[in-house]
Amino acid sequence: DCNHDNGGCDHECEEDKYDEWCSCREGFKISTDDWRKCVDIDECEDNTHHEDCHTCVNAEGNYTCRCRYGYELDPITE
Ligand SMILES: [Ca+2]
Structure with a gap:
């Protein structure tokens, strides 16, 4: 109930x-x-979520991407 x-x-x-x-x-x-x-959900374990990520960082309820030196996050796809 x-x-x-x-x-x-x-x-x-x-x-x-x-x-x-x-x-x-x-x-x-x-x-x-x-x-x-x-x-x-560990989005970093499941490769479908972070194709463009250089380094995927799992977080509670979401995840973030870190970029290699010399790159920065694309504000459109972030
Ligand atoms: Ca997560």
Whole structure:
């Protein structure tokens, strides 16, 4: 029951007539250990997120890119 203690969910609780489930805000995913818990997505582990990154730095809820010396972040794609 999402009305009670947010269904025990870390972030968002969703429900329909039959079921309830937890979802996470952008940058987080449901923990494989506990369907109610949200854990940070390591975008740097998954190569699809940071093709243009020289050095990917994972952070809580997002990630940042660092550039090699002589380059700077493209403000359009950042
Ligand atoms: Ca992250």
